[in-house]
């Protein structure tokens with residue numbers, strides 16, 4: 277069986293590794309090589325998102341599907357400009373907890389909106405965990421994460437991980453069983469107490485996560501704890517970073 281390469285390129289993040297890119301609070305990344313091209317989150321500003329895509333040589337018109345992790349503006353705020361300026365007819369997977377008004381607005385701008393409740397295969401090989409956090413979180417913090425199976429194990433992408441990154445990875449691992457290669461994104465720990473961070477790291481270690489890419493709302497201080505724990509397994513996720521994964525066809 278031939279194998280194929282999947283790449284993830286960080287388009288928008290609080291920090292950038294490339295001075296030509298604009299850094300801003302938020303997150304967006306592009307997943308290519310799964311047959312379709314997927315935009316995961318849009319950052320908080322569609323103009324910055326489109327500018328960064330241009331610098332990185334990524335054509336917005338090549339995007340087939342957008343998936344939003346959750347309602348917060350630093351993840352969803354770029355969507356309307358992206359639809360309006362670049363890609364109106366796109367499929368959009370938006371969690372139920374994002375307001376109906378927001379979804380209607382996206383549809384008015386041409387998006388073909390799918391409301392996400394439970395786990396769903398967004399494109400072949402790429403799964404949503406489904407909306408999580410409904411049992412205990414306010415609507416704006418209910419969130420979906422994405423997962424696919426690379427040759428070295430599951431690759432998990434989070435927005436802010438408000439429903440708890442350990443719970444998200446556990447759910448992702450139910451959908452894509454076996455080894456967990458890497459977890460990338462925001463882990464929402466910037467204001468967390470040390471004991472919470474220790475619990476999270478313990479939970480991720482127990483799940484056997486090989487590599488971690490904390491960014492966005494993880495917080496610098498706690499990122500250092502991840503760095504000390506994972507050592508070489510700590511990977512950057514700043515804007516301009518690209519990851520390649522081999523995926524069995």
Ligand SMILES: [Fe+2]
Nearest residue numbers: 350436462493
């Ligand atoms: Fe965020």
Ligand SMILES: [Fe+2]
Nearest residue numbers: 346348436438
């Ligand atoms: Fe958030």
